[in-house]
Amino acid sequence: MAEASGVVTVEKVRGRSTVTRCFFRYPLKLILPKKVGASQVDAVWIYALSYGGGIVSGDKISCKISIGDQCTASVTTQASTKVYKSVGSKFSEQILEARIGEEAFLALIPDPVTCFSTAKYDQKQSFRIVSSSNLVVVDWITSGRYQSGERWDFTSYKSTNCVYLDNDRPVFIDSSKAEAHTKSNKGRSKENDVCTATPPYYFFWSICKIGNSTRPYCSRSCSFMQYIWPPGNGFSDPCRGNKHRGCVCILANPSFFLGDVSGCSTLLPIWIVNIRNNVICCMCD
Structure with missing residues (x-):
């Protein structure tokens, strides 16, 4: 992965899960609130945001997260991940690489992805665990801005989640793809491909x-x-x-x-x- 837009490291400090490194740059912003759950709960909360409330066409966001041994962290968002309309052939892309240590727990529980009309979005998430790691991943998508008349009206959506044991042994690989063909492509409209296929x-x-x-x-x-x-x-x-x-x-x-x-x-x-x-x-x- 090229230079990351964000880097987060969670380690044990005085017996508690603590963020020891946090770096981010445009278009990614990371927030680490101190008071989310009960004080006796040993967990770090990480909120991932984007400037402007969404991902612009051509944006590429990459993030690396490391959860140390016996640490607990939750990564979430404040609202749905909005993917704006594409410009030309440009894609919006998000890449996440996470490592979870021994007896560590990572919960990736974001709000859903919402693709606007003609949006092109590609998401890749990889998780590297050991035999005692714990992982929860929620990956979900809405049909779009339904109240604005957009229902599965995006051009392309792809999401890939991979979990590897001991760095290279694949445990779980899941890939979802939805692509709308325009009239110039096989003579079909977008609605015939995505919207009709998903009712x-x-x-x-x-x-x-x-x-x-x-x-x-x-x-x-x-x-x-x-x-x-x-x-x-x-x-x-x-x-x-x-x-x-x-x-x-x-x-x-x-x-x-x-x-x-x-x-x-x-x-x-x-x-x-x-x-x-x-x-x-x-x-x-």
Whole structure:
């Protein structure tokens, strides 16, 4: 990766997780609030922002994060990541490289990506863990500015998440891509490719949880999905048994408003996999 837009290092200082290095430059801004949770909770919160409230066409944001042994950190945002309209062939790009040490915990829980009309966005996130690391990654996208009449109206969207064990052994690789073909490309409109292919969904989630410390979250998620999944549809609890190292869930929501999710009737699990002995195992269709 070229010179990073941001660098964050979290290490143990006097027995507590502490940011020992923080660097950022335009177009990235990092905020480290001191009072987020209870004082007895040993965790660092990192807020990633962009100047102007979004990512401009041609912007390339890269960030490196290192979580030291037995440290806990959460990386999030203050609002949805807005990707503005593209100019010519320019892409907006975000790259994240994270290393998680022994018995360390990293939670990447940003607000969703919202691509404006004609936006072109490419996101790459890689995580390097050891056998005792703990990781939660939430990667999600909305259909766009729905209230402005934009629904899956972007030109290109791609998101890739890779988790490697001991630097080079792939544990989890997930790549999502949505691309609209214009009339000059195979004679089809954007709506025929993206919008028509994704009804009636307004959100897509990808959730990856790895590590023994994530077990309570895995069990909670699976209990929730067993509740909303219609009986007899082949759902199998990926957290059953005591050997699991985590789980991966792909979810879709046909309602635009997040508040509707609380009703447990609109969230649709597409597939769920289990991680046993650091190997991905598919649990249901």
